[in-house]
Amino acid sequence: DTAVSQTPKYLVTQMGNDKSIKCEQNLGHDTMYWYKQDSKKFLKIMFSYNNKELIINETVPNRFSPKSPDKAHLNLHINSLELGDSAVYFCATSQDIGNSPLHFGNGTRLTVT
Amino acid sequence: AQSVTQPDIHITVSEGASLELRCNYSYGATPYLFWYVQSPGQGLQLLLKYFSGDTLVQGIKGFEAEFKRSQSSFNLRKPSVHWSDAAEYFCAVGAVAGNMLTFGGGTRLMVKP
Numbered sequence: 001d002t003a004v005s006q007t008p009k010y011l012v013t014q015m016g017n018d019k020s021i022k023c024e025q026n027l028g029h030d031t032m033y034w035y036k037q038d039s040k041k042f043l044k045i046m047f048s049y050n051n052k053e054l055i056i057n058e059t060v061p062n063r064f065s066p067k068s069p070d071k072a073h074l075n076l077h078i079n080s081l082e083l084g085d086s087a088v089y090f091c092a093t094s095q096d097i098g099n100s101p102l103h104f105g106n107g108t109r110l111t112v113t
Numbered sequence: 114a115q116s117v118t119q120p121d122i123h124i125t126v127s128e129g130a131s132l133e134l135r136c137n138y139s140y141g142a143t144p145y146l147f148w149y150v151q152s153p154g155q156g157l158q159l160l161l162k163y164f165s166g167d168t169l170v171q172g173i174k175g176f177e178a179e180f181k182r183s184q185s186s187f188n189l190r191k192p193s194v195h196w197s198d199a200a201e202y203f204c205a206v207g208a209v210a211g212n213m214l215t216f217g218g219g220t221r222l223m224v225k226p
Binding site: 004040041042043044045048056090092099101102103104105106107 | 145147149154155156157158159162164201203207208213214216218219221
């Protein structure tokens with residue numbers, strides 16, 4: 001039973017399209033995150049939600065909109081996709097907003113053509 | 114602002130040899146330090162963490178890391194590397210309050226038979 005699951009695993013789409021990535025966790029954790037890993041493996045936080053409320057919103061274009069319908073889900077919707085959005089997006093969770101360790105999903109590789 | 118530097122982008126070691134991966138951080142207060150491992154096509158998995166107390170911490174898979182405040186370092190070590198240890202390793206530092214992890218650029222470990 002996967003603790004943090006993301007769908008889809010791969011996503012290939014054209015510029016200008018709108019797409020969503022879904023994340024679900026069964027760990028009962030309060031906090032969920034989206035991270036972006038670029039082609040050089042550099043990992044950077046995008047958003048953090050705690051109990052369905054937005055806590056962290058790093059400098060991310062407003063084309064990216066996270067949505068948390070409940071504590072177990074944090075989806076990422078991206079409008080008007082651009083070539084530079086190509087990356088691997090990781091969902092992660094932690095027990096609380098403190099420094100409890102992160103549990104990562106296996107990532108979604110987004111390729112924009 | 115906090116930052117993490119992993120000076121070695123690639124490291125190759127022979128199976129059975131010892132390993133040390135370097136991590137240097139910059140942070141104005143007591144750091145929370147982590148090492149994560151990423152296997153190909155997978156998310157990141159926590160190896161070990163340091164919050165306080167004993168500066169030598171033990172992790173999973175036979176890894177350990179030592180926190181040296183005077184050198185702002187948190188190097189990862191393993192006495193005898195196995196072929197299955199080949200992966201990407203990430204050092205991360207967190208704020209004292211809140212889970213805003215900053216990751217290093219990663220070190221890719223290759224293991225020769």
